[in-house]
Amino acid sequence: MLILFTRHCIWVISSSYSHPSIVLETVDAFGNRHILDDYREAYYWLRENTKADAKVMSWWDYGYQITAIANRTVLVDNNTWNNTHIGRVGQAMASSEEEAYEIMKELDVDYVLVIFGGVLGYSSDDINKFIWMVRIAGSTEKGRHVNENDYYSPQGEMRVDDRASPTMQNCLLYKLSYYRFWEMKTDKTKPPGFDRVRGQVIGHRNYELHGLEEAFTSSSWLVRIFRVKSYANRGIN
Structure with a gap:
């Protein structure tokens, strides 16, 4: 029994603690483990393909990682004391592209990074955190017009389909x-x-982006990075 318990503990430790949070692991139907390195792939791309003074807008969860690994400036990070600044990022994420573009220009944003789990089935992505972006945005002076109810379906659900x-x-x-x-x-x-x-x-599908352009999408679509266009190059009328 002790041997079995020890083996179980080793398995738990190896499964839960042997890899950093930026490295994800999946297990297929046959029990085979697969390592997903999308975060490091994306941060490496940022470090190698953007200017040293580029400013990245993302939700605060990834701020420290972007700063430490990509060596790029972020608007908000895991030090969440500045509720107003976090709310401004939430407001941009919750706004239309046209309105968000003006906010990003105000904040001198060069790139936007989002986490998307729809391909992998990764539930800790930005869309599942989105309601908190909306709530924090709505709690600030500049984002008081952001109304949580506007993002729900008529049935009161947070949906992404045609409803x-x-x-x-x-x-x-x-x-x-x-x-x-x-x-x-x-x-x-x-x-x-x-x-x-x-x-x-x-x-919503087959749409075009006007104020931003896709710059990078990681192998499993987990990390997506978009470049903010200059005023002269954007397609917004």
Whole structure:
């Protein structure tokens, strides 16, 4: 019994603590372990392909990692004392692309980084955290107009399919997370654009980005990075 307990402890330690949080692990139907290195892949891309003074907007969870590994400046990080600044990022994510563009220009943002788990089935992504972005944004002076109820369906649900609210389908986080996702076949029994986390086929598709352009998407689509265009090059009328 003691031997079995020891083996169990070793397995728990190896499964839970032997790899850093930026390295994810999946187990397939045959019990084989697969390591997903999308975070480091994306941070390396940032370090090697952006200017040293580039400023990155992401949700605060990833701030320390971007600073330490990519060596790039972030707007917010895990030191969450500045509720107003975090709220401004949340407001940008919750706004339409046009409104978010003006906020990003105000904050001198060069790149936007989002975490998207719809391909992998990774539930700790930005869309699952989105309601907190909305709530924090709405709690600040500049974001008082951000209303949580606007992002729910008529049935009071947070959805991403064709029953999602127009505000949800047109906000920046939705458009960046799902950009080109309508081309993806994630489940052979489902249509393209099936989000494996939400269990829904996305409702808004075949749209174009105007103020931003896709710069990098990691191997498993977990990390997506978009470049903010200059005023002269954006396509917003």
